[in-house]
Amino acid sequence: MTPQGLAHAVPDADADDATVIEFSRHEPEQFTVLFRRHAPHIQRYVVRRLGADAADDIVAETFLLAFRQRDRYDLARADARPWLYGIATNLIGRHRRAEIRLYRALARTGADPVTEPFTDRVDDRVSAELASRQLAAALARLSAELRDTMLLAAWSDLSYEQIAVALGVPTGTVRSRLSRARSKLRQTMGDVDPSALAEEPQ
Amino acid sequence: MNEMDLLTRFRAEVPLGVSPHAEELFRAGMTDHPTERRVAPPPRHLLARVRMPWRLAIAAGLTAGLAAGLLIAVQPSRPPAPTAVQPSSSPRLTVKLLADRASAAALAGPTVPAGQWVYRLTVTYTASPPRGVPAKITQGNWSTADGSLSYNPGSWGTSPGHAFYSELGSLPRNPIALDRYLAKLSYPNANATQVNKDVADFGTIEELLSNDILPPSLNAELYQALGDIPTIQVKTHITDVDGRAGVAFVLPETSQSANLEIILDASDYGYLAQAAWEPSNGSPNSAIPFTETAVLKTTLVSGPGSVQPDSAPPSRAELTVERAATAMLGSSKSGLGDIPAPSQWIYRKLSAKGGTREVWARADDTEQASYVNGTLVTCARSASCASGTKWLVATGPAFTLIDPPTRAGPWLPDAPQALLDKLNTYRTGCTDTAGYCNAVGVIANLFSGYADVGISSLAWYFSLADVPGATVQNITDAAGRADVEFSFPFTGGITGILFNARTYQFAGYLRSGAQTLLLQQANVAGPGVRP
Numbered sequence: 001m002t003p004q005g006l007a008h009a010v011p012d013a014d015a016d017d018a019t020v021i022e023f024s025r026h027e028p029e030q031f032t033v034l035f036r037r038h039a040p041h042i043q044r045y046v047v048r049r050l051g052a053d054a055a056d057d058i059v060a061e062t063f064l065l066a067f068r069q070r071d072r073y074d075l076a077r078a079d080a081r082p083w084l085y086g087i088a089t090n091l092i093g094r095h096r097r098a099e100i101r102l103y104r105a106l107a108r109t110g111a112d113p114v115t116e117p118f119t120d121r122v123d124d125r126v127s128a129e130l131a132s133r134q135l136a137a138a139l140a141r142l143s144a145e146l147r148d149t150m151l152l153a154a155w156s157d158l159s160y161e162q163i164a165v166a167l168g169v170p171t172g173t174v175r176s177r178l179s180r181a182r183s184k185l186r187q188t189m190g191d192v193d194p195s196a197l198a199e200e201p202q
Numbered sequence: 203m204n205e206m207d208l209l210t211r212f213r214a215e216v217p218l219g220v221s222p223h224a225e226e227l228f229r230a231g232m233t234d235h236p237t238e239r240r241v242a243p244p245p246r247h248l249l250a251r252v253r254m255p256w257r258l259a260i261a262a263g264l265t266a267g268l269a270a271g272l273l274i275a276v277q278p279s280r281p282p283a284p285t286a287v288q289p290s291s292s293p294r295l296t297v298k299l300l301a302d303r304a305s306a307a308a309l310a311g312p313t314v315p316a317g318q319w320v321y322r323l324t325v326t327y328t329a330s331p332p333r334g335v336p337a338k339i340t341q342g343n344w345s346t347a348d349g350s351l352s353y354n355p356g357s358w359g360t361s362p363g364h365a366f367y368s369e370l371g372s373l374p375r376n377p378i379a380l381d382r383y384l385a386k387l388s389y390p391n392a393n394a395t396q397v398n399k400d401v402a403d404f405g406t407i408e409e410l411l412s413n414d415i416l417p418p419s420l421n422a423e424l425y426q427a428l429g430d431i432p433t434i435q436v437k438t439h440i441t442d443v444d445g446r447a448g449v450a451f452v453l454p455e456t457s458q459s460a461n462l463e464i465i466l467d468a469s470d471y472g473y474l475a476q477a478a479w480e481p482s483n484g485s486p487n488s489a490i491p492f493t494e495t496a497v498l499k500t501t502l503v504s505g506p507g508s509v510q511p512d513s514a515p516p517s518r519a520e521l522t523v524e525r526a527a528t529a530m531l532g533s534s535k536s537g538l539g540d541i542p543a544p545s546q547w548i549y550r551k552l553s554a555k556g557g558t559r560e561v562w563a564r565a566d567d568t569e570q571a572s573y574v575n576g577t578l579v580t581c582a583r584s585a586s587c588a589s590g591t592k593w594l595v596a597t598g599p600a601f602t603l604i605d606p607p608t609r610a611g612p613w614l615p616d617a618p619q620a621l622l623d624k625l626n627t628y629r630t631g632c633t634d635t636a637g638y639c640n641a642v643g644v645i646a647n648l649f650s651g652y653a654d655v656g657i658s659s660l661a662w663y664f665s666l667a668d669v670p671g672a673t674v675q676n677i678t679d680a681a682g683r684a685d686v687e688f689s690f691p692f693t694g695g696i697t698g699i700l701f702n703a704r705t706y707q708f709a710g711y712l713r714s715g716a717q718t719l720l721l722q723q724a725n726v727a728g729p730g731v732r733p
Contacts, residue, residue: 028232029232031232032229032232035220035225035228039220039224039225039228040218040219040220041218042220043219043220043221043224044216044217044218044219047216048212048213048216052221055221055224056221056223056224056227057224057227059220059221059224059227059228060224060225060226060227060228060231061227061231063228064228064231064232067231067232112213114213114216115213115215115216118215118216118217119215131208132208132212135205135208135209135212136212138205141328141493143405150209151209153206154206154209154210154212155209155210175531176531179358179531180352182205182206183352183354185205185209186204186205186354187339187341187354188339189205
């Protein structure tokens with residue numbers, strides 16, 4: 001069934017994203033279905049990267065950009081999450097300095113401005129465990145593309161193929177970026193003892 | 203705990219859910235002149251465009267305390283000098299002049315085969331590292347000359363696919379076409395703003411120069427391309443973190459990047475280091491500190507893990523193994539936690555001269571089952587039937603050395619030569635022990651008897667290529683499949699190991715010239731269950 005010509009058609013509650021988007025081309029209000037469906041996950045992803053303050057604007061902007069580009073959406077893609085995560089990731093990229101600042105704040109002080117609003121107990125936020133601080137320091141040093149790939153893999157539930165769609169790169173690139181990002185994290189986090197590598201191996 | 207688990211837990215306390223404010227903004231935007239809404243970021247604060255000394259001057263004028271903090275935060279390890287400062291005696295070093303000199307030096311460099319392994323000793327300096335992390339970290343790492351494969355103790359990797367120089371060919375000569383070409387390599391979907399393109403060009407060139415040993419002509423073209431980036435500048439009379447005199451190409455900070463530098467040797471214009479620093483907008487907390495990675499030593503070596511200079515071109519066996527590694531790192535089984543549990547039952551169908559046989563075994567080969575006269579017989583290694591069972595891994599290291607339960611080790615050695623030496627200490631009954639026949643026998647056991655452990659097995663492949671006298675040929679095996687055969691000059695025991703010619707998955711082995719082939723392998727629910 002196509003929505004054409006149906007004056008007040010609405011998609012089924014379990015219609016896939018592509019169907020919802022197709023409907024929304026004629027019934028713009030239907031796009032809110034997509035928002036309700038995916039905004040909670042997108043918001044969590046953005047908050048984890050940029051904190052709650054910046055996230056509201058970015059989440060709204062992600063869906064508004066998607067809304068405006070819905071005519072260009074490839075309806076063969078039933079699941080819209082790669083598209084939405086891709087837009088959100090691009091928008092996050094404009095706040096690269098803010099993101100890095102947050103990682104560095106955590107690495108320096110042990111207090112994470114991102115999770116602070118969500119932590120009830122005072123002693124929880126007094127000092128993050130060392131591993132988190134090292135991780136934050138390592139994330140701050142990753143290149144933007146490695147960080148985007150890595151954090152989508154860790155935080156979005158997208159498959160490699162979907163991450164590739166989200167970032168507009170081949171799947172092989174996602175794999176190689178992940179592999180490289182992981183090894184960089186491992187190096188910088190001291191999983192490999194730096195002192196052991198300070199001298200050339202015999 | 204590995205870094206992926208750590209990352210999954212990192213900031214996991216952020217709840218799932220959309221804020222009312224976000225929803226409000228979204229709904230307002232949907233009805234409120236949707237096509238006119240501005241989506242571009244606000245223009246950067248004017249101060250951000252001001253050159254460095256100026257900004258410092260402004261900061262210094264604020265308060266003494268703040269200025270001191272700021273200076274610490276933004277002060278690179280050498281005096282920041284965004285524009286070239288020249289001694290009056292020599293001609294002014296322009297971007298063009300530096301590009302020409304670097305190109306000329308590059309053209310005089312050696313031609314290194316793409317598959318040649320290279321050992322690099324680098325030092326990474328971070329101005330204000332987090333507590334517990336040293337400011338300077340010196341590390342050795344290995345990669346092939348084309349950057350397609352890399353090895354650090356404990357991890358194998360492939361570079362982002364776009365940077366394989368073998369795929370680049372010659373670069374477009376027209377600067378505009380070159381711009382577009384380089385930017386596309388880094389950011390296929392980037393909006394073509396000039397800032398985007400400059401940053402993308404610089405990033406791509408930087409990656410190629412720092413990770414690859416390029417053919418001289420391409421190396422030279424890249425330096426010319428660097429000089430063609432419209433916003434590029436030069437900086438002279440600097441020293442890298444190792445104290446070497448240098449000159450640098452500088453891409454001034456943009457909304458997408460810090461100040462980026464490629465530092466070349468001041469006398470021979472060879473590549474020395476890359477650096478990034480961001481002076482920020484005046485708040486000490488917002489500074490991204492100066493970081494620099496300098497290459498201290500570059501040595502051509504025989505393979506990953508080796509530091510002895512060896513410029514002999516890679517053998518066919520070594521190149522085959524590199525292709526296998528690339529294929530495996532690029533396949534879906536990329537080793538990100540998909541090694542089966544040790545207790546997983548695996549069904550195997552094997553064929554040898556005497557016919558085919560079916561064997562069920564746990565992933566760690568501690569228990570095995572097969573049909574004997576129509577009855578399924580299951581045997582554990584500890585049971586009394588064990589002595590009569592033809593174990594898949596008759597001799598070799600325990601599975602826990604390949605996949606330690608706590609992921610904390612101990613592991614088998616990771617570097618190929620060390621692994622080969624270790625595996626050769628097991629006794630498989632062969633005679634040519636000096637020629638690593640025991641190691642080859644054990645590797646055949648590991649491939650045929652333990653679960654497919656993905657890239658954890660990469661070192662096994664590299665070890666095979668390190669066996670003296672190993673040769674490689676393409677064959678059609680007894681089952682009609684196209685294989686790659688690694689042959690070894692032994693008089694007995696395992697004399698060859700077969701891999702699928704396309705996927706490089708294990709396909710079988712030769713014992714005294716006779717093939718044993720793995721026809722099928724699949725995880726199943728238990729003994730006797732066929733896939």
